[in-house]
Amino acid sequence: MFSRDFMNNWIITDHILRGTCLLCEAPGLPGRDLCAPCYAELPISAHRCPVCALPLPGLSNTLCGHCIKTKPAFDQCVTVFDYGHPLDFLIRRFKYHQNLACGRLLAQLFLAAVHRKNSQFLCPPPQLIVPVPLHPQRLRQRGFNQALELGRVLSRSLGIPLQQHIVERVLHTEPQSSMSAIKRKTNLKQAFRVRSTLLQQLPKQHIAIVDDVLTTGSTANALAHSLKNHGVTQVSVWVLARAP
Secondary structure, three states: OOOOOHHHHHHHHHHHHHHHOOOOOOOOOOOOOOOOHHHHHHOOOOOOOOOOEEEEOOOOOOOHHHHHHOOOOOOOEEEEEEOOOOOOHHHHHHHHHHOOOHHHHHHHHHHHHHHHHHHHOOOOOOOEEEEEOOOOHHHHHHOOOHHHHHHHHHHHHHOOOOOOOOEEOOOOOOOOOOOOHHHHHHHHOOOEEHHHHHHOOOOOEEEEEEEEEEOOOOHHHHHHHHHHHOOOOOOEEEEEEEEO
């Protein structure tokens, strides 16, 4: 007869190996901390602006009104989901509560989309992955950079070098999430500095910026503008979700 400790350990081990849904605690899909019903609820938009990835109605795949009027500094944004329930819960847990299990799951979902939409992400493939940097003060407050953690997983899985030191955030600005679209743009003027000496030693035809969510695109636009001012030819933006 098995001891109580043995049975408790077996139950815990079996629970870990099977995976548990991070949203509802039901048994997860094979290799995923997400069950099938919760996976089906993730907000996916099939039709997006080919530049900024804003969801478009119907079967349209033309540029959105914003990009027709003024194209951003980046050339393409590729995303997997719309920002909404229940994905927003996973992103907040990862970003603000350092829940690495949520981060691992989000990276898995992103990579699955890479393999489903290979041409969108990797033709031509970027030569470098650059996570959106945090100001040192914000980094101390938060404890980690969620864009860097995502970038590390993507770099290892796709075999694309990650370079976190070619761009630094030199201005400590207010959180973008608390601002209007107009204020976001002025908030980020001169916020980033490119280390040109280091960039000159690296390939710079195509760089992918990695972040968790694209809202107005102000951060990605400012960063892409800084990179292109230093000779980068093409800038893609890879994000988990696009906010409407």
